[in-house]
Amino acid sequence: MDMKLKVAIIDDEIHAIETLSYDLLENHREQAEIVFSTTDPVDGAQKVRTEKPDLLFLDINMPAISGLDVMKLLSDTDLCVALTTAHQEYAIQAVGSNAIAYLLKPIQPDGLKEAIDKALEKKHCPADSGLKKDKIAIHNHDSIHLVDHDDIVYCKSDGNYTELHLCSKTRVVASKSLKTIEESLPRASFKRVHKSFLVNIGHISKYIRRGHGELLMTNDHILPVSRSHHHEILKLIQSYL
Numbered sequence: 615m616d617m618k619l620k621v622a623i624i625d626d627e628i629h630a631i632e633t634l635s636y637d638l639l640e641n642h643r644e645q646a647e648i649v650f651s652t653t654d655p656v657d658g659a660q661k662v663r664t665e666k667p668d669l670l671f672l673d674i675n676m677p678a679i680s681g682l683d684v685m686k687l688l689s690d691t692d693l694c695v696a697l698t699t700a701h702q703e704y705a706i707q708a709v710g711s712n713a714i715a716y717l718l719k720p721i722q723p724d725g726l727k728e729a730i731d732k733a734l735e736k737k738h739c740p741a742d743s744g745l746k747k748d749k750i751a752i753h754n755h756d757s758i759h760l761v762d763h764d765d766i767v768y769c770k771s772d773g774n775y776t777e778l779h780l781c782s783k784t785r786v787v788a789s790k791s792l793k794t795i796e797e798s799l800p801r802a803s804f805k806r807v808h809k810s811f812l813v814n815i816g817h818i819s820k821y822i823r824r825g826h827g828e829l830l831m832t833n834d835h836i837l838p839v840s841r842s843h844h845h846e847i848l849k850l851i852q853s854y855l
Contacts, residue, residue, distance in 0.1 A: 618644075619733050622667035623651035624658035624684065625698065626676040630719060634671060634698075637726060645730055655679045659687050667693065669733040671717075674699040685712070694736055696729040714802075716849075732801060750798050752778060752788040759786050763803060767833045769795050769812040781817075783833050807847055808840040821851045 621638060625631050631651045638646055649665045652658045655676050662670060670688075674681040674697050681697055688695075689712075696715040714736075715729035750766075752759040761778060770777040771792035778786045778795075788795060796804065796812050806812050813829060820830035827839035827847060839847050 617738075619646040619669050619730065619737060620649045620665070620667040621646045621669050621671070622649055622658070622662060622665065623671045624653075624655050624676075624681070625651075625671070625673040626653050626655070626678075627673070628653055630673065630698070634721060634726075637721065637723075641723065642726070642730055645734060655681070655684050659684050662688055662691065662693065668737050669694045669696065669729065671696050671698055671729075672713075673697075675701055694729075694733040696733075728801065735801075750795075752786050753790070761786060763799060763814075764816065766799075766804075766814050767817040767831050768814060768835070768837060769804075771810040779831075779833060779835065781833065805843075805847065805850065807843050808838055811837050813837065815850065818851075821847075 623631050623634055625634070631653070635648055635651060638648060646669070649667050650658075650661050652661065655678055670693055672681040672684060672695050681699075685695055685697075695713045696717055697713045698717045698719055698721060700719040714732045715725065717725045717729065748763055749760045750763065752761055761780065765781045767779045767781060769792060770779065772787070774789070774791055776788045776790055776792045776795045778788060780786065792810070792812060796806065799812070803814055803816060804812055805815055807829060813831065817832040818829050819832050822828040822830060822836070825838070826841045826844040829837045829839060829847075831837060
């Protein structure tokens, strides 16, 4: 299997294509290669079928046909799509689509890396391969717990250890750092909201407008949102409006 992602870009603004192409070549040359780019969404949709890219960076707001309409045309393909736009008001529509990422221009390095990582995960571990895991193995000094992803409400850092707070209102302590635990859980379901907290977004009950934000979880715990994660979490909350 070719380890590199085949990447395509459809954007009606040539400078946006040039900027994204530069960032991909400069920072992700080992993970991705650009197979085509175009300012014409109709031509781009046709090229997707012939070139078969793994990941498509697709502008939402284009004059001839919108990116969301292009996604509908390509709904029968096994394609990862990262939607891009300079207009934040498209956020709700975009998150409601099947896109793996929603990236505001100018695209930030973390957002670009996350899109590439998600596409690589799908390419190398497809859902029908039989390798998909719905449990995480939590090691401590005398046992190994097999915990369902859906049972995890949130994870809390405790130095080199991590507390997993579960639906049953119990907790399991893992002898791994929060970063290591985060890498073992599906990115689509678990989001970092603070340097010390990783939450299961399916267990968020309420967003509280206090400070940089707080989250009421389904186990009645209230967790802080840090300044660095405030906008990402607020965008996620707005997607349900």
